[in-house]
Amino acid sequence: MTQVYDAQNVLVPVTVVEAGPCSVVQVKTAETDGYNAVQIGFSSKKTKNTSKAELAHAKKGGLDVAPRVLSEVRLPSAPTLKVGDIVNVTSFVEGQFVDVIGVTKGKGFQGVVKRFRVAGGPAAHGSMFHRRIGSIGQRQTPGRTWKNQAMPGHMGSEKRTVQNLRVVKVIADKNLILVKGAIPGANGDDVIVRSAIKGRSKA
DSSP states (O other): OEEEEOTTSOEEEEEEEEOOOEEEEEEEOHHHHSSOEEEEEESOOOGGGOOHHHHHHHHHTTOSSOOSEEEEEEOSSOOOOOTTOEEOGGGOOTTOEEEEEEEOOOOEEEOHHHHSOOOOSOOSGGGOOSSOOOOOBOBTTBOSBOTTOOOOEEESOOEEEEEEEEEEEEEGGGTEEEEESOOSSSTTOOOEEEEOOSOOOOO
């Protein structure tokens, strides 16, 4: 993340996203595949790390090397894009609202205090009950633990969508877009940026 000044000289926190160029590797239609979609590839893999199936699929789409990221985007109607077309930042305009889909940072196995913000017990030395979960059920009735009980477990590494982020700036020559606010994942992670499909933000 970084920060830039907008037209009103207001300092805006933004996330820099490299949006393309993405090659159209495959086009699916309702007649041939049962649904409408476009398969796009981003970046590239080393040939030694590419399977023969991946390489053959890439060559069928007109690419010499297999893309490192291959993602399929479903469409409500028949796609107008053709195999070999390039999708880049020209698809976005400044002021547009977008949704960003990514995988959150993985935090490993965590207790309830960090994972669900459970208060825990007294901090004094003699309590013997500090960051544990405490009681999780009743006695003979119902004689079990309720569903959705907050418990320790794996935290993070989940698919999340942040909605209605405004595109502050488009840098076409570098294939970069500056999106207001934070997006899921760590620095360098792969995300999907799409046009917002719900209400628009007032900010």
